[in-house]
Amino acid sequence: MVRTPALYINVLVVAVCGLVYELLAGTLASYVLGDSVTQFSLVIGLYLSAMGVGAWLSGYIDTHPARAFIEVEIAVGLLGGLSAPLLFLSFTKQFWFHPILYAVVFGIGVLVGLELPLLMRILRDHLNFKDLVSRALAIDYIGALVASLLFPLLLVPQLGLIRTSLLFGILNAGIALWGTWALEPLLSRGLTGMRGRAGFVILLLVVGLIKSEYLTSLAEDGLYADPIVFAESSPYQRIVITSSTAGFQLFLNGNLQFSSADEYRYHEALVHPVLSAAVGPRRVLVLGGGDGLALREILRYKSVEHVTLVDLDPAMTGLTKKFPPLANLNGNSFSDPRVTVVNQDAMIWLEASGEPFDAAIVDFPDPNNYALGKLYTTRLYRLLARRLTPNAPVSVQCTSPLFARQSYWCIIRTLEAAGFQVRPYQIAVPSFGVWGFALASRRPVELPSVLPDNLRFLDSATLKAMFVFSVDTGPVPVEINRLDNQSLVHYYESEWKHWN
Amino acid sequence: MPKGWTRREMLGVVLGAPLLAGCQGQPPAAKCEGEIVGPNYVLGHRVRDGAAVVPPADHWRRASVVIVGGGVAGLSAAWRLERAGFHDYVLLELEKAPGGTSRSGQSARVAFPWGAHYLPAPLKENGPLIELLDEMNVLEGRDADGQPVVAEQFLCRDPQERIFYRGRWYEGLYLHAGASAADLAELQAFNAEIAKWVAWRDGKGRRAFALPVSAGSDDVEVTELDQLSMAQWLDRKAFTSPRLRWLVDYACRDDYGLRAEQTSAWAGLFYFASRVAKPGGEARPLMTWPEGNGRLVRHLYEAVKDRVQLGTAVVELIPRREQDADRVDVVTLSADGAAWGWHAEQVIFAAPQFVAPHVIRPFRSERPKHVAAFEYGSWLVANLTRTSDVPDRGCPVAWDNVLYDSLGLGYVSATFQRGFDYGPAQWTYFFPFCDEHPKAARQKLLTLDWAACAELVLGDLQRAHPAIRTEVDRLDVMRWGHAMIRPRPGFIWGPERRAAQQPYRGIHFANTDLSGIALFEEAFYHGQRAAGEVLAAQGWKTILTPSSFAPHR
CATH class of the missing domain: 3.40.50.150 (Vaccinia Virus protein VP39)
Incomplete structure (x- = not known):
């Protein structure tokens, strides 16, 4: 027997995670590329459309929605969890940053878009359609509110972008792992494989969390007051240009050389x-x-x-x-x-x-x-x-x-x-x-x-x-x-x- | 790998048991290029083995003076003869390059040393050496005390030294990090002892420790120090701080290739006290060049090279009497196997003492007793090019880079002194064989092939530079069988050293080993002294006056 209230919590977590990844990507894009209006607008648009693609794709999954849901959760955990570290590390590769950013946003969007339709199909057998749609969507929107409050008030100031990303990746993969028990009656076989994959993703992200200081230092997070718009390492020094409303600033090895203002x-x-x-x-x-x-x-x-x-x-x-x-x-x-x-x-x-x-x-x-x-x-x-x-x-x-x-x-x-x-x-x-x-x-x-x-x-x-x-x-x-x-x-x- | 040795055995013997503990497992072999370079053992060992060489009658020439050996002593003697206006001499050197253990090499980027690599700025009393440095435009004047001032580009660049200890580099040679109050108190007490010896003067106003050695005091209060080992002296003064004892032991290994237990206390104190002008003052600054003392060699050689024959082994010196005067016939062998001879009036024998019994004919049958007292240490010197310049933890690269937990002496960086702060670095690594028996050490050294030498060097450096095996693209090795004279207790003020300085039937001896310590200043002094002796014998009005080597005040 599958317990319905537990699955509602699932919906909530999935919703929070989904929005957190979107906010992370938007924040990072405006950090690196400046012009936050454009960047947030692009990221949100791309993300929502990718969710649409995901929802549409869910129609092609004919059997075993529970199995698909768990696999999707593992994948979201991996990609979402590593999204901020990956984007931070590609900061300096001007050429690669755009493709990586949009690929990551699109990928997460598709996966998150798959989540809710699949969950709703799992819950279908326990509720009538009217209740299912009202509750699932209500919880989803509440999740969005929770995420939008947590992100600026707690997550970014307390954890920073990298740790937030890793933490929510662990949550997603944790949901997947837990789901292998919660949804066990719906999963006929391949349990061990799923648990192994979920466990591996959790382990990877936990290691990332422990080493996040090092990742952060690689990524220069917090080193500069303003968004980085250019970075390059030469054999002699680290060249970084940041951008602020007053113009741009050149740093060599973290030391300000001039401000255009x-x-x-x-x-x-x-x-x-x-x-x-x-x-x-x-x-x-x-x-x-x-x-x-x-x-x-x-x-x-x-x-x-x-x-x-x-x-x-x-x-x-x-x-x-x-x-x-x-x-x-x-x-x-x-x-x-x-x-x-x-x-x-x-x-x-x-x-x-x-x-x-x-x-x-x-x-x-x-x-x-x-x-x-x-x-x-x-x-x-x-x-x-x-x-x-x-x-x-x-x-x-x-x-x-x-x-x-x-x-x-x-x-x-x-x-x-x-x-x-x-x-x-x-x-x-x-x-x-x-x-x-x-x-x-x-x-x-x-x-x-x-x-x-x-x-x-x-x-x-x-x-x-x-x-x-x-x-x-x-x-x-x-x-x-x-x-x-x-x-x-x-x-x-x-x-x-x-x-x- | 030498026959019959496993890598572990080799490292165990060379590095000593304590270090082997850190070498568990087979380290990957060195992947870089490199080779063993000189010295010329083939020609050298033919001399040792007493090759019978008889030059044909038309292969004999005349020179008033023949100088045997083109190291610092021989070149300095020739330089002095040139400056005196005396040109009827020839200098014969076994190797294809001059300089002896002060020679240098050249990479694509920078010149580097193969041995001796610094010279402390002389005190004002060392007139002839100041004359040389003035000629080289190294000095830019005198300070208020009359001490010579060295132009900054010839001084060792700061930071001069750093030391690697437990995963991190620290500036300086004394390990200040983590030193207790007791450690620092002992360091202070040790410095006070040194200051006492710096201030000390004998009845004739001479310093206890002066450069050259001969300008210092022979008062018994000083010479009795030669009866003790440096370790015994530290024991008597109740110096127990491990850091201080490490510093003193390092100094002995670095300057003499001996442990503190093996070094004469006179020599140990000489190291610390001879280079300080005033009690409590700083030691004289170090002059150095990317190629080390190779720069001094180059200058001396340029001045005399018209009368130098390189690649020429002197195989026999035959003293004889001619019209009541001593004459010396000099038999030589060049690399192409040709035998030549020189009829000389005087010879300056500027090779080490251990060569004399093989070369001087009467010494072959009757070996002088004093020769056996001269002991020479074996050294391995490696020059390597490190391509990476990943920053180190702690103090950045210095000129002299020392590993606390190593029997090696670390490395000096030629690129650092040249002013190259980025790109491939050129390091010269030194490893003295401090074995009790020099002959055993020498045999051990000469059985090490290139791979074994590279393993010794990289295995040692790996502790401070974990990725060194992948960062080095060239590593060349010099095996010095007789690198330096060893000042064991009793040798400096024993009778043998004095006996060896006495001219023998027209042969005047000049080498740093006659001072009991291997230093540029000593080799230079003996070159000057021997040149003065032959000029006097030639009836030449000598430019050298007794006051050239004034007692140090």
């Missing part, structure tokens, strides 16, 4: 003091700066005939091709015939010799490891000096004099130890906070009186103000950063610890 402040401050101080610079060197944004500012100068940009990572200097909004932002600077890109470690490149440069811009990521700390040493600055004309000015991004005061002054003093005369300056960049630079040259540097037209941030009054430091950002005693002591990396680590 306020990068103009940073790049105008990095480029114009040095290039305006160099009178009519013809040959300009950029170390780092693979986003091409400093190039955009450099190319404003009519006198500039040639720019060499040395950035280790071809994935960075080629990013504009894969992520067109960056090309818009940097004004297609890499396509300018005056620009030559060299993908090499800057220090190794500097060891070679060549025609000297009239100005240089040093824009490396912050020194948070030894490989980067090397690029802020007296050795690098001395090698740089060899590649410059005697009067050439240099600007250097120097991290924050507020958040990392010792680090900032360590870079300043290191430049001085390498024979440069340095004029420290700082600005406010909302995405970063107070940010510091150095204007340096082996001859005394005059502040420029003329700046290019049409700048958004700098004018001559602002320029003067940048060279004033507040009490809490002023000089502190520091060691010189050398290859053989890497003092800067140690300062940087200890200082940023306070703020992160």
Whole structure:
């Protein structure tokens, strides 16, 4: 004898699970692809139509609806349970994400669409048609309400997307396993096989649940405040672009490099003091700066005939091709015939010799490891000096004099130890906070009186103000950063610890 | 695999029983390419076996001075002769490349060492060495105390050392992680002992431990340390902290190829105290190059190479009298089997002492007593290219990478020192055979074929780099049968070392083994000294003045 109330619980669980998978897919799609209205609309539409396909297909199952129901439950458990991990892991594969997303949504939709018709056929023998339809559908809609409340209030904040997905997969497979007993009178044979499959799916998902920390770390869930719109791992670093209402943000190894909303402040401050101080610079060197944004500012100068940009990572200097909004932002600077890109470690490149440069811009990521700390040493600055004309000015991004005061002054003093005369300056960049630079040259540097037209941030009054430091950002005693002591990396680590 | 050895037996013998516990089951064999490279045992063993070689009459030439051996001592002697303006000499080297145990190799990406790989910045008193470094443009001036300042690109890049312990890398060589208050107190007390010896001066104002050794004190308070082993010295001072004892034992293995129990306490303390200028101060910074001391060799060789013959074995030195003066006939054999001879007025014998009884004719019949006291350790050195750069747990790669639970010494990274932070890495791995009996160790080493050597290296590294077997695409091996002189207790201040330094019938000896320790500074010093001796014998106004080797203050 099959117990009817138990089967109602079945309907409820199935309904909750079905909607949870739909919400998961919609949320993930809008995380990754941005534009949540479109993504939710597409996912819901596809999902509902797939359910229709499932319902229609159920008509082709002539015999053994109970057996089919259990097999479908096992399949929903497997596919639904793994849906979020699978989608998270394909985040970074831009090409694959869309096909995988829609295949997963469609597949789950078809399976969920099969569930209710099959269940109703199982219950048919115990109820008259009127009661069956009213109760089954009522419970189904109540399940939807439960899911829509649980999902934002409990599941996402408490469990996160991956664990929610795995947990509901276990519920589905659990229903299947339980069903092999509850529906035993309707299942003639093959019980062991079904139990084995259900047990295997449960085991797989439980293992996934236990290892969910690891899955999450692979998937960078929670690492970024805004949805990821691009991600790529190069041999050198992890490149991630997120998108928010304010624009897009570039992260290298999880560290913000710029936000399109306020990068103009940073790049105008990095480029114009040095290039305006160099009178009519013809040959300009950029170390780092693979986003091409400093190039955009450099190319404003009519006198500039040639720019060499040395950035280790071809994935960075080629990013504009894969992520067109960056090309818009940097004004297609890499396509300018005056620009030559060299993908090499800057220090190794500097060891070679060549025609000297009239100005240089040093824009490396912050020194948070030894490989980067090397690029802020007296050795690098001395090698740089060899590649410059005697009067050439240099600007250097120097991290924050507020958040990392010792680090900032360590870079300043290191430049001085390498024979440069340095004029420290700082600005406010909302995405970063107070940010510091150095204007340096082996001859005394005059502040420029003329700046290019049409700048958004700098004018001559602002320029003067940048060279004033507040009490809490002023000089502190520091060691010189050398290859053989890497003092800067140690300062940087200890200082940023306070703020992160 | 050597005949009659199973892999387990081989690893058991080489690595010692405790490590074998971790090698249960058959590890997969190394899949990478590689070979055993030099040294030239065929020609070398012909010398040892006293090949009878008689050059035909028209194969004899003359040179005022013949230098036997193109390692650091021989090259340094030649370099000194060149600088003195004395060019009538020839340097004969058995191997096809100069440098001895300081030689280097070259991969597609970077040069790498095959042996000695660093030189501490000298103290200001070591005039001749500073002269060499100045000539190489390695120094950029002197500091306020007059100590030479080394340009940063020639110093060891930071982090200098890291140590692997229980699944994680830690910065530094002393294992600070998990050290108890008692451990740290002992470390401090040990450093205080070292500071005491750094400050110590004898009646003549000489340091207890100086570089070169000959500039240090021979006061009995210092020399009696040579009667103890380093382990006994630690016992007497009641140092029991396992971490401290590990550090000291590592230092002995690293510098001398001996355990602390086997090392003279004088030599053990020398390691810690000779490189510190002032009590409590930092040790002098290490100079190094991607190819290690191969860079120093290259510079010396470039200066003298017009008068160097490589691939030439000296098979016999025949002292004779001519018009009341000592003369030496030098018989050589080149790789093509041709025998040549040199009539020389003086010979600088810049090969190790163990070679002398095979080569110097009167020594063949009457072996000098002092030779037997010179003991040499065997080392296995491997150079490997690791293609993966998966980040390690804990401290990232350093120049010197040491495994706490290993009898190997770990590896130095040439790519790190070159400044390559990404892509394939070039590592040089060192394994000293610290056996009690050097001859047995040597025989053991020479029975290891390439696969067995690769197994030793990869099996050891696997503990810190679990996937290393699949990450290495080339692994070459050098088996050094006589890698380094071993400063066992009693040897440094025993009579044999002094006896061996005495010139013999026109033959002047110059090799690092005469100092009892294998260091660039010592080989260089003996090269300078022997060059000074032959210049004096030639009646040459020597450029070297006694003050060149001023006592260290």
